[in-house]
Amino acid sequence: MGQRRLIVKGVSAAIVIFLMAASVAGTREVSGRQDGSERVVEIPVLNYHMVDNINISLSLAPTQFDEQMRYLYENGYQSINPEQLIDYLKYGKELPNKPVLITFDDGYLDNYTNAYPILKKYGFTATIFLVTSLVGKDPRFMNWDEVREMQQNGFVFGSHTVNHLAITTLAPQQVMNELVESSREMERELGVRPKYFAYPTGAYNRQTAELVRQAGYEAAFTIRYGRAGAESNLYAIERIPIFRSSKTFRSFYYRLTAAPLLERLGIIRN
Numbered sequence: 001m002g003q004r005r006l007i008v009k010g011v012s013a014a015i016v017i018f019l020m021a022a023s024v025a026g027t028r029e030v031s032g033r034q035d036g037s038e039r040v041v042e043i044p045v046l047n048y049h050m051v052d053n054i055n056i057s058l059s060l061a062p063t064q065f066d067e068q069m070r071y072l073y074e075n076g077y078q079s080i081n082p083e084q085l086i087d088y089l090k091y092g093k094e095l096p097n098k099p100v101l102i103t104f105d106d107g108y109l110d111n112y113t114n115a116y117p118i119l120k121k122y123g124f125t126a127t128i129f130l131v132t133s134l135v136g137k138d139p140r141f142m143n144w145d146e147v148r149e150m151q152q153n154g155f156v157f158g159s160h161t162v163n164h165l166a167i168t169t170l171a172p173q174q175v176m177n178e179l180v181e182s183s184r185e186m187e188r189e190l191g192v193r194p195k196y197f198a199y200p201t202g203a204y205n206r207q208t209a210e211l212v213r214q215a216g217y218e219a220a221f222t223i224r225y226g227r228a229g230a231e232s233n234l235y236a237i238e239r240i241p242i243f244r245s246s247k248t249f250r251s252f253y254y255r256l257t258a259a260p261l262l263e264r265l266g267i268i269r270n
Ligand SMILES: [Zn+2]
Pocket: 105, 106, 160, 164, 199, 200, 201
């Protein structure tokens, strides 16, 4: 019994030391900036899809999602909105301690029914990227009333196009339609033009990023693995995808705390 506890303690200590080393290594890499500024922050932008009891990798069980939000809450994380992130990346505007940007892609109904109450419980808000052709039309997705209710409670909505096609496969005019029509519909329904965009399937290239900028969006999110920081391209901001797995929490924890280093070492991959 005692020996077993000792082993567990030893393993835990090793993990903690490893993570501390990892975070120091991560900090050193970004803090070598010319201006010598002290507080350089890399922001985790978490990327979720569904929060429901469906056993697929894109869907976390509500209990798993709750566990992760509770971890963030108990460890002092504060959810920020994309505007705060962009103000930090562009102008160095200050962020709260331990900022995290929580995002969802596609706009599933369970974001409203399951994730929203959990986020509220911990005082968090999130940013949700909508596929406008599905809102209020497909019962698996939210409707505009639900979206408006969340918007009134501090949630931010971005565009994820009209039809959820990989825009790198489309002609430039089609891409522009997807970008502009989704923006117009959101503006009609929500009263504000969406400022942020997430690439469906994560597919982007220099040309599509430029079209996103021309369509009037201020920033765009990829599913490229990493944290947002000084080196980030505003039209290709890294995120940390969170999936259901056999070890959902442990994977979440490693990805959140040491993702950049672990990724470089090839220890975790998408
Ligand atoms: Zn999507």
